[in-house]
Amino acid sequence: MKSFYPFIYLLLFTMLSQWAMAQSIRKNYQEMTDYEKTELVNAFYSIRSTTAGGTDRITDMANFHMDYFNFDNININRLDIHFNLPDEPEKEIFLAWHRRFIFEMEQVMQDINPKLTLPYWDSTTDQSVNSELWDEDFMGSFNTNWNLNRNLSSFGTLPTAQEIVNMSAETDFFEFSDFFERQRPHAGAHRWVFGPMITSASPRDPVFYLHHTFVDKVWHDWEETHHNSVYIRTNMLRYDGTYTFNGVTLPVVNPNDIIDSRALGVFYAENGLAVLDNYIVSNTYNPEELFYYRYTIEAGTNFIAAENTTSHLQSVSEVILKPGFLAESGANFRASIDTETTSLLAKNSLRKVAREKNPFDEVDLEQVWMWSEGDIDPDDPTVVMQTFPNPFDSQITIKLSKKKDCVIEIYNLVGALIKQEFFEFTDTIVINDLYGLASGTYVVKVVDANGKTLVAKKVIKI
Incomplete structure (x- = not known):
């Protein structure tokens, strides 16, 4: 990173409220x-401690994600958020919904x-696993305080940069x-x-938002190259004008209206x-639009601070x-250098809200490994399980996606072992005589010869 003395190429137009x-x-x-x-960590703790009708926003958002995660093999007519491609493109909203x-x-x-x-x-x-991401003063404190029980790198592997490059070469949006x-x-x-990250309750972990912001960036980069994103659906769960939190109804959002991240x-x-380019300041969401960054901000081609x-x-x-930037007559616009939050005094007196213990209930986490769903790269050691009906x-x-010597275990949601059977080197298993089970939700686990759980999934007895 180059070093230079802070400066701006603009006179101050109008003094604005510090907390717009x-x-x-x-x-x-x-x-x-x-x-x-x-301040980011402070915000997560503050949001979690602020309840409306007994539910904080993080819990509410995680519960919604859980409730509408995926209905394949349960009720194919219901709308959901995940796994609608390739067979149900008319229900697909994955990238836009998470945006x-x-x-x-x-x-x-x-x-x-x-x-x-x-x-x-x-x-x-x-x-x-020793990255600063997991430091105790950043994302690390949530693990204990919110009872997340992360187990970094124990299950599956992370993508490579080349995988992103290869994936981004795909020109068909639904294939991508x-x-x-x-x-x-x-x-x-x-x-x-x-x-929680491996379950449908993944938004309970703050790192979910950092991960999905990266996912959104990758989509943004793909769209900048291919200009080919399109949805059949014209409305989205939660953002269809029917969902209310704390007395406020969330807006109606057409997924096709937010294909360009600049729309937000x-x-x-x-x-x-x-x-910053190809954008017109409108104050649609905020009374002041503040664009804040540690390093260089470059506003140019068709970035317009509109009148009023x-x-x-x-x-x-x-x-x-740069050329192409325009502040229209009557626009309240300014550019400035932030010295207040970066001074030595500010660094020595960073405000920290209480890092209080506020554990999620383990039963509510649904010990369901939802992200073992779908097709997996053959080089990935993950075992994938499909269950039907x-x-x-x-x-x-x-x-199973791989032939295994394994034990199949079935548990109820309070953790009691209901059934256990051993199978030799196979990828297709039939469990019979389940008519005696009470109606309800169960968890099926596949356990290897060393007692390690390979994969688990929620199933429902009618």
Whole structure:
């Protein structure tokens, strides 16, 4: 990273409120200032401790993700969020839904601190269990305090940069999205982190948002190259005008309206540069649009601060206004250098909210390894299990992706072992005589000869 004296290429137009709301320059978490990292952690703890009707926003969002995760083999007519490709393209919303979902969390954070944006975790390069991502003063404290029970690198592997390159060469959007969702570029981090991340309750772990911000960046980069994203669906669960949190109805969102991340005022910085282009400030979401970044902000081609709007570009280092940037007459616009949060005094007095223990209930986590679903790269040691029928009555068939000597164990949701059978080197297993089980939800586990659980999945007895 080059070193230079902070400067801006613009006179100050209008003084604005320090705590107006923000839009987004998202960056690799490694590019965040100490102030931003501390405030991000503060925000997660604050959101979790603020309840509305007994439920905080993080729990509410995680519960929704759980409730509408996937209905394959349960009720094929119901809308859901995951695994709709390749067979049900008319129900597909995976990338757009998660884009709006992380934007919802980001907006809640900006109510707390307008400088905050969700950073991304690039899991293709940042793969160590000793990474600063897991430090106790960053994402590490949530593991104990929220009872997440992560088990980093114990299950599955993370993607490589080449896998992203290869995947991004695909020109068909549905082919790209299907591979992305099921394979390591997305599913790998869910499995690798373990704990809630490997279940349908994954939004309980704050690292979910850093991971899905990276997923969103990869989609953004793909769309910038191919300009080919399109959805058959024109509405999305949660964002269909029927869902209310804390007395506020969430907006109606057509997935095709947010194919370009700029539609939400979202830009992605990389390698010390945030390029802001092809965007008109509108204050649609926020009374002030604040674009904040540690390194260089470069506003140029068709970035317009429109008449009667309020916006602010703020960098710790440098703001450059290039040809193509326009501040219209009557726009409240300014560019500035942030010295307040980066001073020695500020660094020595970072505000930390209480890192209180607030464990999630383990039963509610549904010990369901949902991210063992889907097709897996043949080089990945993960074992994939399919079960059918699901719901079942007196018999269930289990199909494994690899032949194994294994023990099949069936548990009820309070952890009691209901049935156990051994099978020699096979990938197709039939469990009979289940008619005596009470109706309800059970967990099927595949255990190897050493007692290690290879894969597990929720099944329903009718």
